[in-house]
Amino acid sequence: MGCFEDLSDQELITAAKGGSDTCFGELVDRHTTTAYRVARSITGSHEEAEDVVQESFLRAFKNLDRFDGSKSTFKTWLLTITRNQSINIVSSFRRRALKFFSDHEEGEPELEFASNPLSQEPLDAETQLSLKRQYHTMDKALKKLPERQRTALLLRSQESLSYDEIATVMDISVSSVESLIFRARKKIIELVER
Amino acid sequence: MRHIDYQKRISLLVDGVLDGPAAKEALAHLTECSDCARAYEEMVSLNKALTNVKPSLSDLSLANKVKARISGSSSSVGYTWNFSLLKQAPIWALIAILAVGVGDMAGKTLTEALKTYDTSHNLENLIQDHSESLTDVLIDFGQSENGR
Structure with missing residues (x-):
């Protein structure tokens, strides 16, 4: 079976369940960046985020038969796996031990930001530099938030997930999502203003 | 409604998830409360x-790594070893x-625990019991020494 970009995630999953690795590959292309951003925001590390993304997709692939499209979308299911994997990594003894013994900062990859969707023009150097400064200010403030607040806020503001989807990913109620996002906003505004 | 509740609504x-009447009420509040109006502006800016x-990930290397791992794992299905028990x-x-x-080793050295033999029997052979008290033994010992 051929795979096309206009197929829905659900159609790709049906094909992947039938044994098409190529269709699962299309799902990988669609959701890698989002999964990476979620993992990166929790682990705070580029390398660990890459490991988490690989492991999460592998788990999703191996457990594809367990995926129930009536309960969640593939994206929310994948992000749930990604979040859990990231939390496991952060709380692992091995990781804490490594952090304790080596306090070095790993090299950040060259970050790129989405170009202005209205102009379709690539961003000029000055705008890129300004965005990088803005990114580091935001990144610093985001790191000071509790993981749940940070994840809820970023899933909403950067990934445009609905409150229902965020509730599914984080396995909490919609009213908890509302509170987490509100508290995250209040806190981050305070931190940036200081 | 408390100030903080308004800000939560804001x-x-x-x-854009506030429904009609609640959205209208919140918007009306913004016109009369400068603190909440400022909070709204700040949240929009944030x-x-x-x-x-x-x-954004500029290159496709991560997606390619994922795909390589998946194709590697699907080709090795049935040949994977589960090392978790090891x-x-x-x-x-x-x-x-x-x-x-x-259980067994309490109060014993490792050698004693591993070499199980009854030492009390050997000791009885070595020091024969004549139903004498310690005092009797010491008196006998003193007499024999004095008699030398």
Whole structure:
């Protein structure tokens, strides 16, 4: 079976369940960046985020038969796996031990930001530099938030997930999502203003 | 409604998830409360800033790595070894040693625990019991010494 970009995630999953690795590959292309951003925001590390993304997709692939499209979308299911994997990594003894013994900062990859969707023009150097400064200010403030607040806020503001989807990913109620996002906003505004 | 409750609603307003009447009420509140109006502006700016600084992966290397791992794993299905039990072996060995220590080895050295023989029988052969008290033994010993 051929795979096309206009197929829905659900159609790709049906094909992947039938044994098409190529269709699962299309799902990988669609959701890698989002999964990476979620993992990166929790682990705070580029390398660990890459490991988490690989492991999460592998788990999703191996457990594809367990995926129930009536309960969640593939994206929310994948992000749930990604979040859990990231939390496991952060709380692992091995990781804490490594952090304790080596306090070095790993090299950040060259970050790129989405170009202005209205102009379709690539961003000029000055705008890129300004965005990088803005990114580091935001990144610093985001790191000071509790993981749940940070994840809820970023899933909403950067990934445009609905409150229902965020509730599914984080396995909490919609009213908890509302509170987490509100508290995250209040806190981050305070931190940036200081 | 308390001030903080209005601000919570404003957060929902920013995300466009507040329904008709509640949205109208929140918007009306913004016109008469400067603190909440400022909070609204700040939340809108924050949303914009977070969207602007959304990092994107410039190359496809991560997606390719994922696909390579998946094709590797699907081709090796049936030939994978589960090492988790082997990894647990040292822990089980430690538990077994502790269990033996608590049970059999209590108060004994490792040699004693491993070499099981009855030492009391040998001692009885060495020092024969004539139903004498310690005092009797000492008196006998003193007399024999004085008699030398």
